[in-house]
Amino acid sequence: MFRHSPARRGLLALALASACGAAVADKSAAPATPGWPARPLRIIVGFPPGSSPDLTARTFSEPLAQALGQPVIVENKVGAGGNIGADAVAKAQDDHTIGLFINGNLTIAKLLNPQVPYDPARDLAPLSLIGVSPLVLAAPVNQPGVPAGADARAFLQAARQAGDRWSYGTPGVGTVGHLGTELLKARTGIAPVHIPYPGYPQVATAMLGGQLQMALLPPALAQAQERAGKLRLIGVTSAGRSALVPHVPSLSEAGVRDFQLEIWNAFAAPASMPAPVRARLSALIGETARSPEVRAKLFQQGWQAVGSSAEGLANRMRADTATMSRVIREQGIRAE
CATH class of the missing domain: 3.40.190.10 (Periplasmic binding protein-like II)
Known part of the structure; x- marks a missing residue:
């Protein structure tokens, strides 16, 4: 019978341990979500069909459907500069609804109008920053x-x-x-x-x-x-x-100092969505955004693809909210 030397057995054990570690890492990146999704995933967009946010959402619908094994449906809930759609996402309780947002809905809306019915920091959970563009x-x-x-x-x-x-x-x-x-x-x-x-x-x-x-x-x-x-x-x-x-x-x-401004879009979920489901969606969406095919499509739509983690999007939201809050306060801007 063939026998490995002690050194050879040690190398095999190390390789096996590395493989197991990689499997654990992969599992933590996209945690198991038994029984989910149980039905189609809905992406709410607060802008009309053919708009930039709508095109981005539809770019993701097919790859996500393939990864999840369920249809992905884009639903347009138009009005109030995207805030009607954002509020619908914030209030969703079905664990199968997410939204595609522009940065104004996630940073500016509540600052400018306290009567906006949702609070991005409280009612929405970041999933992934998708694309950025300067003006x-x-x-x-x-x-x-x-x-x-x-x-x-x-x-x-x-x-x-x-x-x-x-x-x-x-x-x-x-x-x-x-x-x-x-x-x-x-x-x-x-x-x-x-x-x-x-x-x-x-x-x-x-x-x-x-x-x-x-x-x-x-x-x-x-x-x-x-x-x-x-x-x-x-x-x-x-x-x-x-x-x-x-x-x-x-x-x-x-020579313009302390000035950086970008428009961006991102996926977010209701804060009520279970954490393992959010983690799985964040990983899938980020991976999809970084894929060559989707990167090319986003570039054609006018976006430089990012595909960040949920934490990356949360950091961007906080930074931009602080900047815009200062501008609104210093310039005395009020909603009309």
Whole structure:
């Protein structure tokens, strides 16, 4: 009979122990949830079909369905800037409902309006930060008072000289574009007047018509207008350059200090969902977001994929809530 030497037996024992340890680690990363899911998983989106949050949710529905062995249904509950959908997730008690959120629902909504019926910190449990994107400071190409080819420093200097004779547009009071521009005003000494519009396309149209002198726009919209020769892109709001707009410098490169702003989306669950179920969903969603196929789809939708842990999302929520709370307080912003 074949016999291993003592040294060989020791190596086999070590290998077996390592394999068992890896199995335990895998099990802790995605804990067993006996009997769950017992029916389809529902993803609530607070925005209409075809919107950016809706597209992201549907990008995840098929991979999650394959992993869970149950259908995954996207349900749109539209209204109040996504807060109706967020409240529906917060109140869900079926252990089979999660939500796809934009950062405003998880950080700004309750700060700006205490009457919002849910509390993100109390009623929602973070699952995973999915994608991030900067906004792009954009302006009309032929803008009076701004030299042709002006870089970010020259543009901001022109904005300071213009004072409140300039205006900027956003999709509404309390949006990331609004609070972000107010933060930029505080950091740079510029003073353009806020004019809210129904959405970003209307903001871009107003800039092309000369009603606005600047705005923070999503990269895809900003680049489309740049390619058409109608808008110039001044700088991105992320800490460094973004792969989504690689040719545009960050505003920090222009000397804007203590300024970093991103829009993002994330999955969260009702706080009442059992912890093992949340842990399994967090692991599956994060892994899905980091897969090459989904990363590519998110990039096409205008997102740099993250796929964080639940703790990573919780940390981001706390940090952004603190930043936005300070902007709202210092700039005296109130819901309309």
